[in-house]
Amino acid sequence: MQNIVSYIVGAVVLYTIIFLCHKPLKWVSRMAGHAVLGAGALYLCNILLGWSGLFVGVNAVTAAIAGLLGIPGVALLYTLSLVL
Numbered sequence: 001m002q003n004i005v006s007y008i009v010g011a012v013v014l015y016t017i018i019f020l021c022h023k024p025l026k027w028v029s030r031m032a033g034h035a036v037l038g039a040g041a042l043y044l045c046n047i048l049l050g051w052s053g054l055f056v057g058v059n060a061v062t063a064a065i066a067g068l069l070g071i072p073g074v075a076l077l078y079t080l081s082l083v084l
Contacts, residue, residue, distance in 0.1 A: 035068075039062075039066070041066050055081065
């Protein structure tokens, strides 16, 4: 009987932890997905614009900027690489 109560309490605690962590984990996974898409966009733009000499390094910071800001973020990164 004591084991059954322990399992029930453990399951309730586990469910509560998963329920509380669901939204932050969803946010983190969404941000990671956007960063991966941003890295892909930068890679594609580097291939397409390579003939003109424009190049932006693909790293975690530039991928996050491109992922968060989208097309304006990619344009911003290429403008900065042109200016700097």
